[in-house]
Amino acid sequence: MKSLILSDRTVTTTLPAFVMGIVNATPDSFFDRSRGGVDEALRLIDEGADILDIGGESTRPGSEYVSAEEEIRRVIPVIEGVRKVSDIPLSVDTRKFEVMKAAFEAGADILNDISALEDDKRLAAFCSETKIPVILMHKRGNPSTMQKNTVYENVFDEVNEYLAARIDFALKSGIAPEKIWLDPGIGFGKNVGDNFELMKRCGEFCDGKFPVLMALSRKTCIGQVTGRDVSERLWGTLAADLLSVLRGASMIRVHDVKEAVDTMKILDAFLR
16 A cells, blocks of 8 residues: 655555646646646546646746746646545645745645755745655756756666755755655656666665656657657556556656556556
């Protein structure tokens, strides 16, 4: 059984990994079907999502950051709409204190920070005070530059070292160890070989002491291997997610919740 400790409750799944559904409250996310608001969120809940991850700032390669005000304008109505009908755990994909504060007050439960608490130092204290979980991700540069620097001497060691340093920062900021999750940042400043090396070793980060989220859904590396356009990468994604969970991932972040849940059910039956 997998557990996720929120500020006010603990949620569990009997499946091999949590399924986090993606809701992009943005006009420019790379997979257009994930763009939407409350209706998209409710659809993913109906499909069996354990958690929703709501984002108001696209982080696809080449995208530009937006202001905190714009991000809040996009994200808060989705959180408020979901909270009228569901208590599903809600994660917010943001790097900004103002956004996370507003989101938490509206009912959000989890910070998913692609900057691993680097871009806004106030977030660490906020997570400590509110006792919300935080997902720390590895990336290089920002979305507009990250794919221009994808050379590593040893990608696993370098990503592992970075995540260990960010864990140390989080712990020193008062965040409890059981509230820390890791994300190796598939596609964020890595080439296809690097991405698959990280996938193969995802359970080894920081000696396996912290749970790992894998976000592979329909990403470029899936397309590079399969030769498929983003709209045709479902089957490659399901295979990559299944293999990641077998290698130690505790959560998968997906666009296609129903199919991901079915994959986890089959894996559960296989492992049993």
